[in-house]
Amino acid sequence: MRITVFRKAHFNAAHRLHNPNWSDKKNKEVFGLCNNTHYHGHNYEMEVSVTGEVDPETGYLIDLKILKDVIKEQIENRFDHKNLNIETEEFKSLNPTAENICYVIWQILSKHLDTRYDIGVRLYETPRNYVEYPPIR
Ligand code: NI
Numbered sequence: 001m002r003i004t005v006f007r008k009a010h011f012n013a014a015h016r017l018h019n020p021n022w023s024d025k026k027n028k029e030v031f032g033l034c035n036n037t038h039y040h041g042h043n044y045e046m047e048v049s050v051t052g053e054v055d056p057e058t059g060y061l062i063d064l065k066i067l068k069d070v071i072k073e074q075i076e077n078r079f080d081h082k083n084l085n086i087e088t089e090e091f092k093s094l095n096p097t098a099e100n101i102c103y104v105i106w107q108i109l110s111k112h113l114d115t116r117y118d119i120g121v122r123l124y125e126t127p128r129n130y131v132e133y134p135p136i137r
Contacts, residue, residue, distance in 0.1 A: 004051040004120075005061050009071045011046075011080035014039040015096040018085075039083060042125050044101070046075070048109060049120035062117065070112050075105055098125040106133045 016039045017031040027035045034040070048071060050062050082088055084096040090104045102123040110119045124130040 001054045002052065003054055003061055004049050005064065005067075007048050007050075007064060007067045007071060009046050009048065009068075009076060011044050011076050012041060013044060013079050013082050013084050014041045015084040015091070016040070017095055017097060019095065039085070044079075045124040046071075046105065047122040047124075048105075049122075050113065051118040051120070052116050062113075067113070070109065074108050074112050078108075098123055098129065098131045102131045102133045 017034040
């Protein structure tokens with residue numbers, strides 16, 4: 001039986017959206033308040049999905065303790081209470097938009113979970129704005 005399990009998690013982080021190839025004026029026009037020189041924060045909420053075949057011996061798809069620990073060690077410890085632009089390797093030269101953060105999280109989790117699983121990540125930047133990778137269609 002194929003099935004999907006989910007785990008929710010969250011982290012708080014600061015960021016600034018900025019394209020160094022553009023003028024300050026263009027950055028302000030495109031990114032608005034998110035271009036604030038002094039950064040701003042979000043309470044990021046994520047939903048991680050794991051899809052695959054249930055192990056008939058345990059009845060589990062994945063031990064949720066393992067999923068919880070991987071998310072904690074690889075995502076929360078890396079990004080929680082950090083300035084994403086300044087303090088993380090991942091966003092030193094990659095604009096930390098919700099799209100890019102979601103994709104980076106997906107890449108990290110995919111690397112640290114068994115390849116027999118299909119991983120999905122939904123990232124909420126605000127309660128109303130969220131992104132998902134892989135894309136729906
Ligand atoms: Ni923002």
